[in-house]
Amino acid sequence: MxxxxxxxxxxxxxxxxxxxxxxxxxxxxxxxxxxxxxxxxxxxxxxxxxxxxxxxxxxxxxxxxxxxxxLPGDGDAPGIGRMVRVIVVSPALVPGGVTLDVDAAFNVARFKELLQEKTDGALPAARMVLLFGKLEMEDDKTVGEYGPPGPDGIQVTAVVQPKQPAPAAAISKKKQPLVTVQVKWGNMAVGLEVSDLLAVKELRAELGAGAAAKLPLPKDGGYFFIYKQNVMEEDHTLRWHDVKNGDTIEIFNGQVTGGA
CATH class of the missing domain: 3.10.20.90 (Phosphatidylinositol 3-kinase Catalytic Subunit; Chain A, domain 1)
Known part of the structure; x- marks a missing residue:
């Protein structure tokens, strides 16, 4: 596993x-x-x-x-041993919501990715806004900064933005962090500027537009992505895979099957 x-x-x-x-x-x-x-x-x-x-x-x-x-040099690693129970409610979740116990040192961006994983994509990290009361939680702050928690933890509301919101209607005023990556198919490569909170499976849609559309990819979608010699998990984000600006993502023909 x-x-x-x-x-x-x-x-x-x-x-x-x-x-x-x-x-x-x-x-x-x-x-x-x-x-x-x-x-x-x-x-x-x-x-x-x-x-x-x-x-x-x-x-x-x-x-x-x-x-x-x-690791040596990390000291006591602030946040370890201090867990926060977070109750997340959202109209996108039926029934009710989801409860997670997380390290207080988790930043909000990482917490969004964890929510995406735990809800099987019902709350996509790239389009999620978390509200603590009426305050929007900022990606670069830690979960532990939004407290102190009550006896049952802290409650936040998750709002999922439309896939293509008008700029004036966007809930979050902050831009998603962008990275420029080289996507390589054989000897051909194109550059893409995408959010690092984009799920790998959503990268497929990006390959159908602009210069990337020139890549001769299988029309049946029978291909997979490799980053630093590892198969990328399509339900996880580019940030989860630690993709950085200027990195290369390779595309290979075929399908990946699960192992024992």
């Missing part, structure tokens, strides 16, 4: 592990993929530091879980 790691400095990456791995084994997977020595790693989940001899079943680590990785 795949689990996501986030460092105290905000770097994110995904590692495939065995579903009954011990914590020490997980650290070995991280060392193999990222080159970080086992003895340098401290792993946290749900606000607790994980013990090497216990396993994923003990800590209820599942497919898609997000673990915090603390």
């Amino acid at each position: 795949d689990v996501t790691f986030e460092t105290a400095r905000g770097r994110r990456f995904t590692v495939e592990i065995w579903f009954m791995s011990t914590v020490k084994r997980i650290k070995e997977y991280v060392m193999r993929q990222e080159g970080i020595p086992v003895e340098s790693q401290r792993i946290f989940f749900d606000g607790k530091e994980l013990k090497d001899d216990l396993d994923t079943e003990h800590y209820s680590i599942l497919q898609g879980s997000c673990l915090r990785l603390v």
Whole structure:
């Protein structure tokens, strides 16, 4: 199964592990993929530091879980051990809403991505506005800054903007962060300027317009995206994959099938 790691400095990456791995084994997977020595790693989940001899079943680590990785020099990594319960209500969610327990150090942009994942895309991060009372939550602030939480946590409202809102009708006055990426198919490449909160599957629509439309892609949509030699997950955003301005995304013919 795949689990996501986030460092105290905000770097994110995904590692495939065995579903009954011990914590020490997980650290070995991280060392193999990222080159970080086992003895340098401290792993946290749900606000607790994980013990090497216990396993994923003990800590209820599942497919898609997000673990915090603390490295030498990170100190105590502010936010670890302080969890915030967030109750999210939205007209887009039936019934009612969703409740998440998250690290207080999560920034709002990351929290939006987590909501997108937990709602199977019903709340798309790129078009989501979160309201704390009447105040719009800012992407670069942490969840913990919007409190203190009450006995049941904090309640926020999620509003999904229309796909193509008129500029004057946009709920958020702030522009989504843009990145320019090179999309490469064989020997051909084109540049695209897109939001880093764009889901990978939404990148397909961008390839049908402008200069990108010249790429001879399969008409049946039978292709997938590769970033830094890893298959990109289509339900996740470019930011989730840590795509930066000027990076290259490659396109390959065929389809990806899930493994055991």
